[in-house]
Amino acid sequence: MAQQEDVFKKIVAHCKEYGFVFPSSDIYDGLGAVYDYGQNGVELKNNIKQYWWQSMVLLHENIVGIDAAIFMHPTTWKASGHVDAFNDPLIDNRDSKKRYRADVLIEDQLAKYDEKIQKEVDKAAKRFGDSFDEAQFRSTNARVMEYQQKRDALHERFSKALNDNNLEELRQIILDEEIVCPISGTRNWTEVRQFNLMFKTEVGSTAEGASTIYLRPETAQGIFVNYLNVQKTGRMKLPFGIAQIGKAFRNEIVARQFIFRMREFEQMEMQFFVKPGTELEWFSKWKQTRMAWHQALGFGAENYRFHDHDKLAHYANAATDIEFHMPFGFKEVEGIHSRTNFDLSQHAKYSGKKIEYFDPETNESYTPFVIETSIGVDRMFLSVMCHSYCEEQLENGETRVVLRLPAALAPVKLAVFPLTKKDGMPEKAQEIIKDLRFHFNCKYEEKDQIGKRYRRMDAIGCPYCVTVDQQTMVDNTVTLRDRDTMEQHRVNIADLRSIIEDKVSITSLLKKLI
Numbered sequence: 247m248a249q250q251e252d253v254f255k256k257i258v259a260h261c262k263e264y265g266f267v268f269p270s271s272d273i274y275d276g277l278g279a280v281y282d283y284g285q286n287g288v289e290l291k292n293n294i295k296q297y298w299w300q301s302m303v304l305l306h307e308n309i310v311g312i313d314a315a316i317f318m319h320p321t322t323w324k325a326s327g328h329v330d331a332f333n334d335p336l337i338d339n340r341d342s343k344k345r346y347r348a349d350v351l352i353e354d355q356l357a358k359y360d361e362k363i364q365k366e367v368d369k370a371a372k373r374f375g376d377s378f379d380e381a382q383f384r385s386t387n388a389r390v391m392e393y394q395q396k397r398d399a400l401h402e403r404f405s406k407a408l409n410d411n412n413l414e415e416l417r418q419i420i421l422d423e424e425i426v427c428p429i430s431g432t433r434n435w436t437e438v439r440q441f442n443l444m445f446k447t448e449v450g451s452t453a454e455g456a457s458t459i460y461l462r463p464e465t466a467q468g469i470f471v472n473y474l475n476v477q478k479t480g481r482m483k484l485p486f487g488i489a490q491i492g493k494a495f496r497n498e499i500v501a502r503q504f505i506f507r508m509r510e511f512e513q514m515e516m517q518f519f520v521k522p523g524t525e526l527e528w529f530s531k532w533k534q535t536r537m538a539w540h541q542a543l544g545f546g547a548e549n550y551r552f553h554d555h556d557k558l559a560h561y562a563n564a565a566t567d568i569e570f571h572m573p574f575g576f577k578e579v580e581g582i583h584s585r586t587n588f589d590l591s592q593h594a595k596y597s598g599k600k601i602e603y604f605d606p607e608t609n610e611s612y613t614p615f616v617i618e619t620s621i622g623v624d625r626m627f628l629s630v631m632c633h634s635y636c637e638e639q640l641e642n643g644e645t646r647v648v649l650r651l652p653a654a655l656a657p658v659k660l661a662v663f664p665l666t667k668k669d670g671m672p673e674k675a676q677e678i679i680k681d682l683r684f685h686f687n688c689k690y691e692e693k694d695q696i697g698k699r700y701r702r703m704d705a706i707g708c709p710y711c712v713t714v715d716q717q718t719m720v721d722n723t724v725t726l727r728d729r730d731t732m733e734q735h736r737v738n739i740a741d742l743r744s745i746i747e748d749k750v751s752i753t754s755l756l757k758k759l760i
């Protein structure tokens with residue numbers, strides 16, 4: 247675990263050193279849980295967004311996009327339930343003065359039982375070798391059974407407390423499980439309180455009478471309030487989807503773990519409107535479609551899992567998370583929710599408008615049901631970074647840090663170096679870039695020795711480097727170096743585009759999805 251934390255620290259430092267992510271307002275020592283993306287970060291982030299957008303809007307004839315405003319009519323948030331119920335249960339430790347989410351403390355405790363069980367299983371697997379029967383071991387080993395029993399009991403108690411909104415019981419669980427504050431190490435806990443996560447501000451001058459509005463805590467409501475506009479103007483037939491990428495804001499209680507939990511972040515959400523009664527079938531289809539999108543990046547199926555929700559929101563009839571194996575455990579990256587007709591019905595009620603669909607096949611009107619897929623751009627970014635960061639021991643004893651980014655997501659696709667700054671090599675290198683920059687992102691570098699330039703490109707995940715040398719000036723060939731294998735071979739300048747373009751384009755990823 248300590249080692250994993252070390253790796254995570256290194257990733258955070260790497261993000262800053264190589265222009266991926268900076269603390270917000272860094273010269274003023276940053277602002278809690280707010281971050282800026284640098285010159286390389288913005289490219290990677292844009293590529294992630296493009297991959298998502300195109301997989302939704304290009305690959306599905308029945309999905310269209312919108313871009314709704316961040317500010318919305320305040321009644322939106324009354325109707326959606328956010329004003330009354332968008333709360334997290336918080337608890338403070340009196341000694342460290344640190345604030346925690348009570349539910350997260352208990353979830354971490356559940357994960358600890360899982361870890362203990364896994365440790366026993368791994369130990370036994372080693373001892374018994376090929377003859378090891380894991381299922382039998384789990385159901386007969388006394389220690390494992392005891393951990394499992396404790397875990398199940400805790401799980402049941404926790405789910406019930408959440409469902410009943412029982413804050414006292416949440417606190418009691420924390421006390422009974424002897425959960426300590428990781429900072430102070432004590433169990434000196436306050437009461438558990440509810441805390442609304444929405445940021446408020448005001449529109450209009452006070453003379454006109456200002457009114458309180460909220461920064462949207464999710465982009466989804468911008469889609470629901472536009473359902474009628476899009477359905478009518480696009481003459482959309484069910485089932486159809488509306489996709490949107492945009493900023494969301496939450497006043498998170500615990501803002502740690504870098505860009506995993508931010509107060510200002512970006513979401514990619516798609517609401518898929520379906521005929522009532524077909525929603526669970528669509529829920530299961532979208533689970534598979536979204537998992538395939540993640541796995542096309544090639545990070546290995548073992549690093550993903552579904553986590554079905556224990557506590558369903560009152561409007562949902564199914565919900566799952568796609569979790570990714572981060573250095574700090576399996577964590578939610580995306581949520582997939584079957585939201586019934588709750589949102590549209592609520593907006594119909596609060597706005598007084600009829601928000602329905604006329605089904606030409608059955609000649610009836612009804613409120614569509616909704617399947618939502620909701621993924622955080624920043625969490626996705628973090629998962630890509632965590633999986634790609636690699637410290638490699640080279641044969642000559644040196645270590646190199648390389649970001650093994652999927653080429654289609656890499657901020658820079660090709661770096662072009664003149665071997666030296668003379669004999670027309672810089673001009674030749676610039677010529678190559680002038681031609682290729684229309685097709686993918688290229689970067690020119692002439693400073694430092696060639697080895698150092700390669701390392702810098704490895705560190706930002708650039709998949710290809712080209713070096714212009716004496717021979718280039720004679721026969722128009724260059725050396726092309728591959729980031730991962732570090733192998734180099736000579737190719738004709740005229741062939742560079744055809745060799746590289748296909749591998750670095752978003753299309754290469756999209757093709758894996760169909």
Ligand code: ATP
Pocket residue numbers: 464496498505506507508509511512513578579580581620621622623624625626
């Ligand atoms: P969590 O339980 O981690 O607070 P959530 O279940 O509230 O997340 P949703 O409301 O389902 O999250 O939001 C959908 C997605 O938006 C999440 O899967 C996550 O990727 C992203 N997201 C939510 N909150 C944040 C945040 N504070 N910072 C960054 N991304 C976030």
